[in-house]
Amino acid sequence: MNLISATPTSIQLAAEIIRNGNLVAFPTETVYGLGAEALKAQACAKIFAAKNRPYFDPLIVHIADLSWLEKLCARFDQRARQLAEKFWPGPLTMVVPKTDLVPDIVTAGLPNVALRMPNHPVALALLNAAQTPIAAPSANPFGYLSPTTAQHVAEQLGNQVDLILDGGPCAIGVESTILDLSGEPPTLLRPGGLPVESLELVVGNMVVPKAESPRPHAPGQLPSHYAPRTPVEFLPGDFVFPANKKAGLLVLQTPVENLPFFKIEILSPAGDLTEAAANLFSCLHRLDRAGLEVIYVERVPETGLGRAIMDRLRKAAAPRPGG
Ligand code: AMP
Ligand code: MG
Numbered sequence: 001m002n003l004i005s006a007t008p009t010s011i012q013l014a015a016e017i018i019r020n021g022n023l024v025a026f027p028t029e030t031v032y033g034l035g036a037e038a039l040k041a042q043a044c045a046k047i048f049a050a051k052n053r054p055y056f057d058p059l060i061v062h063i064a065d066l067s068w069l070e071k072l073c074a075r076f077d078q079r080a081r082q083l084a085e086k087f088w089p090g091p092l093t094m095v096v097p098k099t100d101l102v103p104d105i106v107t108a109g110l111p112n113v114a115l116r117m118p119n120h121p122v123a124l125a126l127l128n129a130a131q132t133p134i135a136a137p138s139a140n141p142f143g144y145l146s147p148t149t150a151q152h153v154a155e156q157l158g159n160q161v162d163l164i165l166d167g168g169p170c171a172i173g174v175e176s177t178i179l180d181l182s183g184e185p186p187t188l189l190r191p192g193g194l195p196v197e198s199l200e201l202v203v204g205n206m207v208v209p210k211a212e213s214p215r216p217h218a219p220g221q222l223p224s225h226y227a228p229r230t231p232v233e234f235l236p237g238d239f240v241f242p243a244n245k246k247a248g249l250l251v252l253q254t255p256v257e258n259l260p261f262f263k264i265e266i267l268s269p270a271g272d273l274t275e276a277a278a279n280l281f282s283c284l285h286r287l288d289r290a291g292l293e294v295i296y297v298e299r300v301p302e303t304g305l306g307r308a309i310m311d312r313l314r315k316a317a318a319p320r321p322g323g
Pocket of ligand 1: 137
């Protein structure tokens, strides 16, 4: 088994695997990443192969040291510096103009690169030991639920990755917030682990596209994503319990009455949206393994981390490619 508890020794081994151009899955505070040396195109190509990820979907590059910002970013302005100082390490990804050090495969041919400093001791130790930026998308097959435990990675991608570092469950549990700083004004590309409200306090004039917007507004972000294999539907207002269907339910809080669903998962008994985000993918993984015909999901308020939760649920419920 290539799943190993994260210790100083196993992190050194993982760093060597990265430096040899191979793949390591590692924990971050958002979700588990599938990492390769970011400055080597051939190593990054292995990420796309392992995930079955289309080449038009660019990768986020992780760094542990601000000096990499100057080396990877062609126009490192005051605003990027201010955001990095305020929110890094943390669940904010910044899209900035790239230098020639960043291979085109990483950015899907775009002139900009997405950069983040993760706030997780294992991720930071791995980056420091490897002495290189690490390109890492979520460690799941393309389009499927993101992994928030090492076991999720082992189940989904166990055979495609050289080593999985186990650092326990991810504290935030949804992917990073992505802010595009390459143009004016800055644009939110994906709501995520850093609440938009916190960003808006620092970036006064920013564009936040409407949540229901049917078109993908970030490169690589398709309408259907983060999806379990089981079909997902939002719980309609006039819901009638489906008599002949093996249905599951994902709710924010503990329901007041006993509902006759085959399986119910509760995101946060107290209705706390931060706790709900941390539990989102684990709840969906369990529902997806329960042999259901449909998973009904309840809407959550779109404030704080609720915005990221609703973004993931909308994509999970979107029509699937080819079906
Ligand atoms: P993930 O698969 O969670 O690592 O997220 C990667 C996402 O970040 C991609 O699907 C893009 O939407 C976004 N992204 C990465 N690089 C760029 C870039 N250079 N420009 C714009 N968006 C990017
Ligand atoms: Mg992903």
